[in-house]
Amino acid sequence: MLEFFLSLLILTGATLTFIGSLGLVRLKDLYTRLHGPTKATTLGVGCLLIASAVYFSTTDENISLHEILITLFLFITAPVSAHLIAKASLHLSLPSIAKAPETNDNNQETPDKTAEDTSNSSTDEDIEPAEPELPKNTTRSPEQ
Amino acid sequence: MLAISIQIALALVTAAVVMSFWRLLRGPDIPNRILALDTLYINTIAILVLLGIHLASALFFEAALLIALMGFIGTVALCKYLLRGDIIE
Amino acid sequence: MTRLLPHPVLTPVLAIIWLLLNNSINTGQILLGLIFGWAIPVLTIHFWPEAVSIRKPLVLLRYIAVLLYDIIMANFTVARLILGNPDKLHPIFIKVPLDLTSDLAISLLANSITLTPGTLSARLSDDQSYLLVHALNETDPDTLVATIKHRYEHPLKEIFESC
Numbered sequence: 001m002l003e004f005f006l007s008l009l010i011l012t013g014a015t016l017t018f019i020g021s022l023g024l025v026r027l028k029d030l031y032t033r034l035h036g037p038t039k040a041t042t043l044g045v046g047c048l049l050i051a052s053a054v055y056f057s058t059t060d061e062n063i064s065l066h067e068i069l070i071t072l073f074l075f076i077t078a079p080v081s082a083h084l085i086a087k088a089s090l091h092l093s094l095p096s097i098a099k100a101p102e103t104n105d106n107n108q109e110t111p112d113k114t115a116e117d118t119s120n121s122s123t124d125e126d127i128e129p130a131e132p133e134l135p136k137n138t139t140r141s142p143e144q
Numbered sequence: 145m146l147a148i149s150i151q152i153a154l155a156l157v158t159a160a161v162v163m164s165f166w167r168l169l170r171g172p173d174i175p176n177r178i179l180a181l182d183t184l185y186i187n188t189i190a191i192l193v194l195l196g197i198h199l200a201s202a203l204f205f206e207a208a209l210l211i212a213l214m215g216f217i218g219t220v221a222l223c224k225y226l227l228r229g230d231i232i233e
Numbered sequence: 234m235t236r237l238l239p240h241p242v243l244t245p246v247l248a249i250i251w252l253l254l255n256n257s258i259n260t261g262q263i264l265l266g267l268i269f270g271w272a273i274p275v276l277t278i279h280f281w282p283e284a285v286s287i288r289k290p291l292v293l294l295r296y297i298a299v300l301l302y303d304i305i306m307a308n309f310t311v312a313r314l315i316l317g318n319p320d321k322l323h324p325i326f327i328k329v330p331l332d333l334t335s336d337l338a339i340s341l342l343a344n345s346i347t348l349t350p351g352t353l354s355a356r357l358s359d360d361q362s363y364l365l366v367h368a369l370n371e372t373d374p375d376t377l378v379a380t381i382k383h384r385y386e387h388p389l390k391e392i393f394e395s396c
Contacts, residue, residue: 003145003146004145006149007145007146007148007149010146010149010153010194010197011152013153013190014152014153014154014156014157014194015156016308017156017157017160017186017187017190018156018157018159018160019311019312019315019316020160020183020315021160021161021163021164021183021187022160022163022315022316023311023315024163024164024167024179024183025163025166026315026319027315027319027322028319028320029324030173030175030176030179031324031353031355031367032319032322032324032369033167033176033179034179034353034367035311035314035315035351035353035369036311036315037179037182037183037186038347038348038353039304039308039311039348040308040311040315041160041183041186041187042186042348043304043305043308044190045186045189045190045193048153048190048193048194049189049193051193052193052196052197055197056202059200060202062256062257064202064256065253065256066205066209066253066254066255066256067193067205068253069209069250069253070189070208070209070212073209073212073213073216074186074189074212075304075348077216078186078347078348079343079344079345079347079348079354080216080220080344081182081216081219081220081223082347082353083343083344083347083353083354083355083356084219084220084223084224084227085175085178085179085219085223086354086355086367087223087227087355087356088175088178088223088226088227089173089175090356090365091226091227092173092174092175092226094175096324096326
């Protein structure tokens with residue numbers, strides 16, 4: 001019974017991981033491709049890690065829960081990296097199937113907003129308005 | 145039964161690694177490659193966990209944890225470079 | 234009190250992470266975990282911009298349960314879309330106006346959006362007034378915005394910003 005449950009978890013996890021990477025190959029543009037790895041792969045690896053936790057808890061004499069740590073870590077970090085990749089590609093104005101919103105406008109037309117940004121999360125937004133293309137090793141203004 | 149399902153799962157995850165690698169080589173641009181790398185490290189964690197169950201060894205856990213940490217930091221650093229042209233400010 | 238224990242929530246969280254890392258619940262490890270949980274917030278006090286206050290823990294638990302259910306359902310949705318015909322997808326960018334003000338609540342909302350069915354948060358506007366969301370297959374943007382606001386934003390506002 002336990003073996004059946006473990007096999008089910010492992011096969012579900014592996015299938016989800018496979019589907020996530022399949023999305024990477026099949027889908028047409030970057031923004032739709034982002035959906036596969038962030039959702040399917042994360043839950044797939046989560047399933048595998050839970051299977052591993054159950055396996056080691058039942059075979060060894062003491063309970064093994066440290067796999068939960070990786071699962072939690074992945075569930076917290078996967079959306080963050082997806083958000084960053086999406087933001088980077090919006091910044092580079094990559095082609096998209098969906099009609100892209102005025103991607104760089106709020107960076108290029110309102111540079112005075114940058115002075116108000118105080119928190120860490122929002123300082124990411126104020127990209128240098130003069131350089132929409134990929135910046136090389138530019139000298140940076142000291143107040144940033 | 146567990147042994148067979150682990151073999152099947154390893155085959156599926158290896159196929160996933162191959163597909164992510166294809167996207168990494170194909171591109172066509174940098175964000176796509178970053179996404180492929182991101183998927184690749186999560187697939188590597190899956191392989192390590194499967195091998196851990198297969199070989200009944202808890203030693204793979206530390207490697208998986210380190211890859212999770214380093215992979216995330218790598219993705220963030222690459223995206224930050226694309227966004228700002230610099231990593232440490 | 235605030236100098237000695239700057240983040241009351243962070244201390245037990247760090248202690249639990251230490252115990253999970255060591256994979257044991259000896260008395261010694263619990264003590265060491267509590268010491269680390271106390272020392273790390275005190276030493277890194279300048280890196281934490283705002284104090285976390287959870288007003289309604291029960292709502293938070295219900296929110297986590299809803300989120301887990303949605304994550305699992307999201308995977309079947311996305312898996313079906315990936316296995317289907319990629320030419321039939323109808324991706325779209327949607328602006329979701331935000332009522333939240335605290336940074337933590339906004340980042341939790343963005344993470345929840347990314348983990349749930351067919352949606353992905355792409356960027357936050359400079360003045361934090363709206364979130365740009367990419368939907369994988371959506372023909373009815375208004376319903377999606379209403380769902381996000383009702384299902385995720387409302388409980389988050391209750392948990393972190395209730396008056």
